[in-house]
Amino acid sequence: MNGAELIELVMSQDVILLTIIILCFIVLVAVPIHWLILGKRALERGRVRIESMSNCMIEMGENDD
16 A cells, blocks of 8 residues: 555545544533533532522421512
């Protein structure tokens, strides 16, 4: 296999399509994992506070006087 055949193989539409699909899959997996890690760090540092929905509903009911 010479250089021209190798370039033709790499530049074929099937290889390009497969590469795009693999890159999209990596992005679709990596981005949510990245945000989960950042969210976990923020929770550990106390920058984010989570309240349960039942607690929010009780507080909203008390303010309706």
